[in-house]
Amino acid sequence: MSKLIIKRILIMLPLLWLIATLTFFLLRVLPGGPFDAEKNLPPEIIANLKAKYHMDRTLPEQYYIYLQRVVKGDLGISYKYLDRSVNDILASALPVSLTLGIAALFLAIIIGVPLGIVAATKKGTAIDAMCIICSTLGVSLPSFVIGALLIFVFGIWLKLLPVALWESAWHVILPAFTLASGPTAYLARLTRSSVIDALSKDWVRTAQIKGEPYLQTVINHALRNALIPIITVLGPLSAILITGSFVVETIYAIPGMGRFFITAVSNRDYDLVIGTTLIFALLLIIANTIVDILYHILDPRITISD
Amino acid sequence: MLKNFCKSTPFLLIGLVLVMTNLANKQTPRFEANTLRINLGCEPPSLDWAKATDAASFDVVSNIMIGLTSYANDLSCRPACAESWQILDHGKHYIFHLRPNIRWSDGKPLTAYDFQYAWRRLLDPKTAAPYAFFLYDIENAFAYNQGKLKDANELGIRAINESTFEVRLSRPIAYFLYLTAFCPTYPQRQDIIERYSNNWTDPGHLVCNGPFILTKWQHEYKIELTANPSYYAAKPSLKTIKMFMIPEQSTAFALYENNQLDFIDNRSLPTSEIDRYRKSGCNEYRDIALLRVSYLGFNIEKKPFDNVKVRRALSLAIDRERVCRILRHGEKPIANLIPPPLLGHSDFSTEQSYNPKLARNLLAQAGYPEGKNFPQTFLLYPHREDTRLLVEVMQDELKRNLNIHVDLLNQEWQVYLQTLRNNTPPIYRYAWGADYPDPDTFMNLFTSHNGNNNTHWSNKTYDQLVSLAGCEANPVKRATLYKQADYLLCKQDVPIIPVNTAAQNMLIKPWVHGIIPNALDLQFFSSVGIGD
Numbered sequence: 001m002s003k004l005i006i007k008r009i010l011i012m013l014p015l016l017w018l019i020a021t022l023t024f025f026l027l028r029v030l031p032g033g034p035f036d037a038e039k040n041l042p043p044e045i046i047a048n049l050k051a052k053y054h055m056d057r058t059l060p061e062q063y064y065i066y067l068q069r070v071v072k073g074d075l076g077i078s079y080k081y082l083d084r085s086v087n088d089i090l091a092s093a094l095p096v097s098l099t100l101g102i103a104a105l106f107l108a109i110i111i112g113v114p115l116g117i118v119a120a121t122k123k124g125t126a127i128d129a130m131c132i133i134c135s136t137l138g139v140s141l142p143s144f145v146i147g148a149l150l151i152f153v154f155g156i157w158l159k160l161l162p163v164a165l166w167e168s169a170w171h172v173i174l175p176a177f178t179l180a181s182g183p184t185a186y187l188a189r190l191t192r193s194s195v196i197d198a199l200s201k202d203w204v205r206t207a208q209i210k211g212e213p214y215l216q217t218v219i220n221h222a223l224r225n226a227l228i229p230i231i232t233v234l235g236p237l238s239a240i241l242i243t244g245s246f247v248v249e250t251i252y253a254i255p256g257m258g259r260f261f262i263t264a265v266s267n268r269d270y271d272l273v274i275g276t277t278l279i280f281a282l283l284l285i286i287a288n289t290i291v292d293i294l295y296h297i298l299d300p301r302i303t304i305s306d
Numbered sequence: 307m308l309k310n311f312c313k314s315t316p317f318l319l320i321g322l323v324l325v326m327t328n329l330a331n332k333q334t335p336r337f338e339a340n341t342l343r344i345n346l347g348c349e350p351p352s353l354d355w356a357k358a359t360d361a362a363s364f365d366v367v368s369n370i371m372i373g374l375t376s377y378a379n380d381l382s383c384r385p386a387c388a389e390s391w392q393i394l395d396h397g398k399h400y401i402f403h404l405r406p407n408i409r410w411s412d413g414k415p416l417t418a419y420d421f422q423y424a425w426r427r428l429l430d431p432k433t434a435a436p437y438a439f440f441l442y443d444i445e446n447a448f449a450y451n452q453g454k455l456k457d458a459n460e461l462g463i464r465a466i467n468e469s470t471f472e473v474r475l476s477r478p479i480a481y482f483l484y485l486t487a488f489c490p491t492y493p494q495r496q497d498i499i500e501r502y503s504n505n506w507t508d509p510g511h512l513v514c515n516g517p518f519i520l521t522k523w524q525h526e527y528k529i530e531l532t533a534n535p536s537y538y539a540a541k542p543s544l545k546t547i548k549m550f551m552i553p554e555q556s557t558a559f560a561l562y563e564n565n566q567l568d569f570i571d572n573r574s575l576p577t578s579e580i581d582r583y584r585k586s587g588c589n590e591y592r593d594i595a596l597l598r599v600s601y602l603g604f605n606i607e608k609k610p611f612d613n614v615k616v617r618r619a620l621s622l623a624i625d626r627e628r629v630c631r632i633l634r635h636g637e638k639p640i641a642n643l644i645p646p647p648l649l650g651h652s653d654f655s656t657e658q659s660y661n662p663k664l665a666r667n668l669l670a671q672a673g674y675p676e677g678k679n680f681p682q683t684f685l686l687y688p689h690r691e692d693t694r695l696l697v698e699v700m701q702d703e704l705k706r707n708l709n710i711h712v713d714l715l716n717q718e719w720q721v722y723l724q725t726l727r728n729n730t731p732p733i734y735r736y737a738w739g740a741d742y743p744d745p746d747t748f749m750n751l752f753t754s755h756n757g758n759n760n761t762h763w764s765n766k767t768y769d770q771l772v773s774l775a776g777c778e779a780n781p782v783k784r785a786t787l788y789k790q791a792d793y794l795l796c797k798q799d800v801p802i803i804p805v806n807t808a809a810q811n812m813l814i815k816p817w818v819h820g821i822i823p824n825a826l827d828l829q830f831f832s833s834v835g836i837g838d
Contacts (some may be wrong), residue, residue, distance in 0.1 A: 032720025037359070040727065040757040042439045042450050057699040083504040084525075092525050133524075148556070156560060163564050164557045165550070166527060253552040255527035268720055271744035 076271025116191025138185025
């Protein structure tokens, strides 16, 4: 296992460098810059701003300065939020997205997986049809529709839960359900098809002939094998959920990291865009490494050196 | 029995929900005592007022700081840190006498040296302050900000002693006092900025001299201000102001309707809800015309808009009153660049600004009778919902009255700005808001060398009139000069078509008292109270 982790770290470093480099140059190709504003500033002022942020240097020089910083763990500065470093911004936003993402992931697993198992074991019945309808709705309804619906019903109409904001544990409930809706539905569909597939296998039939109770067979034999594709999906899904969602954070006014994926680009906040991209890439690599380790635990036939 | 239980379950659930709803309704108080809850809409990019340029930052700074002067409700300048001032040398030399009883929130007395430091820091090229150019009329300020002059002592900015601050201008500017009420010119503390460097605006570090102090800043979420016990004037009745940063309009509006915000404006009020509140007869809705003009600009170097008759024809073909009726946002029609009530403004008249018959004649004289053979052209606008409606109405007006078709093209905001500056389209939509309540903030915009004049229009007479008006101390003469320049711009040469002034629409809960909106859209909460 340690070999796998070392190998992943060795691959991760050049990969992160490549991502940072590509993002750095692609951003410079975009029209518009961080100092373009509704009220155009005089050229003397623009010159001062460019000098302050080293943007008066050539592009290779800027790239060199940036790399020097990144190597030291400094992700740069924000051009929009003056005097704030990208490290500061991400350090205050990531824990919020992490909390919300973990809550949503937890909901998606505890609702989606059992729903899929129930649908698979009751295949062709009304319960299965209901599960399919629910999961189809969950996948096809965009989160801004689900969010607005939940706000209206539980926040405005019933007044049971807060409409928005990030003040207490109660404020996590609606956004977590909104964020979890898509992944829950996806996991339910995936679990259903994987369990149906596993239930048709010989070892399941053998276990049942031996007299093992049905529920036990499903959990011990069918589900364990059906978990492989689910775990595969959970890797990137975790990275997506814990880095936040632009839509959910915007409609619930949550100070997370998700909104920076969009606003940093529209503000041409170069270093912040690269910072968010690197964090996302890093979390994706970590999640995939954990998935590889889990493969081995679930199915010892899979060797982690693969 | 089980069957009966199953049958009654839905009713039990509904009953439970109703009870919970009732409890929830009873438990939620309508307002928080002595607390005002508002929405800033976004994170203030900086609370360092030397570097701030945007409305969200100014909304915070305006409530924690005061400058040499401040705005009265009618936007005239009144004494603030300075209790009096002298204007000498035909308006080129100002001496401000500071009040003796003003203290910073950490108890230290405010001195003229704090102003000297702040103004010099604003002009220091290392600060890279975007709004440093507002002080370019101070002696040697331009050269110092360009880095050509190194010695700050050569600037026309000096603290004569602890209570006297002196400013020398290179030319008299009639609106100079307004700049002393403008956030970037507020005093700053050298010891605090040097001690905490980039973190000096954090709560606990930042010291201020206004009615409130910064006590909490949760980035991208909320700022909390509390009453400043060291404030020199009447203590504010509010104890706390909670300023949320809710980017989504409908979310903020839902919070207002749920009594979780006490005051909202355009940032939080969907257009579709304005009519509902207007017609409901409740006292929560208010609006005010802003000093912000929306206009269409031409690139006068591109055909067919190099022909002044075409530009005049287009200007006369737009029914601005109809445009405002469709926009439904409280906008007011305008045919000149200087909006009321500023000095030199002209009253709007539909008869003078909208004349389709004359417009068609002018178009025919330009070689396009009934719009025939009019070249294919387009109008560029930024990708924003409110702008899209406006340009669609324009397109319709031109088709209806001149039989010409103008394509609409939108671009993402930053791309749009770059296109305007590097390759100005034939027609574009833009808006300009006043930085200070003086016509200069608008008229300077279309002088030949102004970086915001994207029309490529240059007129020496206009430049001269605006320059003379800027230095003129007599208000009657100033108004005449600006009117002449405005006529040249909007009626004679027509590089732009002013269409409407913007409005601020507000909803204020009945328990909020003392909010006095102003046309500059600056929000001051020192006289606001909460209670039935």
